[in-house]
Amino acid sequence: MTYPLSSEVNSGQPTMAAHYNNLRRDALLLGQPDLDAVSLGTFLKRFASGIQLIYLSSNRIRLLYNPLDPPTLVINGCLLQNNAVVDLPAGQFSGSAATWYIFAVRTPGASTFTLQVNTSALETADTRIIGVAIWSGTKVDFVYSTLSPSDQLLAADYDSGWFAVAATGNYTKAHGLLQWPRLVVLLHSVDAGGTQEWIPVSVIQNSAATMMSAFGWSSVNVYADAGEDGASAATCYSSRRSSSSGYWRILAWR
Amino acid sequence: MTYIIRNADGTIKTFMQRADDLVLSPGETIETSPLPFLEYALRLFLSAGGVSGETISVAAGAPDVVVDVSCPLEQAVDIDINGTIEHLVLDQGMGSLHLGTGVPGFFIIQPADHRTYCPAGNSILTVEVLE
Numbered sequence: 001m002t003y004p005l006s007s008e009v010n011s012g013q014p015t016m017a018a019h020y021n022n023l024r025r026d027a028l029l030l031g032q033p034d035l036d037a038v039s040l041g042t043f044l045k046r047f048a049s050g051i052q053l054i055y056l057s058s059n060r061i062r063l064l065y066n067p068l069d070p071p072t073l074v075i076n077g078c079l080l081q082n083n084a085v086v087d088l089p090a091g092q093f094s095g096s097a098a099t100w101y102i103f104a105v106r107t108p109g110a111s112t113f114t115l116q117v118n119t120s121a122l123e124t125a126d127t128r129i130i131g132v133a134i135w136s137g138t139k140v141d142f143v144y145s146t147l148s149p150s151d152q153l154l155a156a157d158y159d160s161g162w163f164a165v166a167a168t169g170n171y172t173k174a175h176g177l178l179q180w181p182r183l184v185v186l187l188h189s190v191d192a193g194g195t196q197e198w199i200p201v202s203v204i205q206n207s208a209a210t211m212m213s214a215f216g217w218s219s220v221n222v223y224a225d226a227g228e229d230g231a232s233a234a235t236c237y238s239s240r241r242s243s244s245s246g247y248w249r250i251l252a253w254r
Numbered sequence: 255m256t257y258i259i260r261n262a263d264g265t266i267k268t269f270m271q272r273a274d275d276l277v278l279s280p281g282e283t284i285e286t287s288p289l290p291f292l293e294y295a296l297r298l299f300l301s302a303g304g305v306s307g308e309t310i311s312v313a314a315g316a317p318d319v320v321v322d323v324s325c326p327l328e329q330a331v332d333i334d335i336n337g338t339i340e341h342l343v344l345d346q347g348m349g350s351l352h353l354g355t356g357v358p359g360f361f362i363i364q365p366a367d368h369r370t371y372c373p374a375g376n377s378i379l380t381v382e383v384l385e
Contacts (some may be wrong), residue, residue: 161271164375172277190307192295232309244380246307
């Protein structure tokens, strides 16, 4: 089938029924016969792109905004796109431990959407499930989007935050992923705020002549061990810098 | 708030931003400080030439390495240099130490009192004098 079916009309030329119908078929079916295609509205009904959710302090949730891939959804046939981050306010979670569902919410008269959570997974005409939050009864343990494209690296499922390190220190952290992490990264910073360059730590100096891997993990914990006293690179050994002090941070993904 | 982890002997092992993920080793204990994490990290701050949190390497025979010590609100602090304790009098919480570079080897500068100050993060500094 030729696409587009419709053709231009000249000024003053009467628009024939065929013109209109071809134009309509182009718009709805990309020029294909009814039996060979669903309409674009049906096709895009569950479309979603750029949906990335992260945990925000105080049991809040943030829908990230990336101008190169803005959060985009179709809800109730409406094409919606956010132009800034959207935060779920604090105080939305309560009760005993449960799975909470994160919804995008369309408001008539707005071309953007907001967030809402509920223990029920039931969508309404103007809401659509975009993610899940695991509530422990006292805090949000983790958050993930059910719509995130798999070709994007999501925010880490576990983040230890920065902690002070020095030679001989052994640090064990429970990642809480309830499975073996698929990826673990150990980072080094020279300051507690992580404001300067982060160095991935793969090996550390265990003695003057020995370099050893610095960390490992199980289905429960991440284990990170600094090198020996007297080494110049007991916590970071890199072409970028060596250190026997500073701060480590562990990130893990399920 | 900052979480402080102590070794079995009462000395401070580390401090961290969160502790709900912490697995303590036998004998270790945890306590909290009302100070924010970044503020706690600055209680004793050692640097040389503006560098902290990483090993400083200098050639033997180079000018002395000046280690700047910041310990806000304190009049003096005891600093351990390779096991030798230096009583450093502070001026408005600031002082400095001079390390000679005549002999290759390591200087490890850290607080003498590990029960008050954590010998990690920015409170310990390694200076390597290269041959």
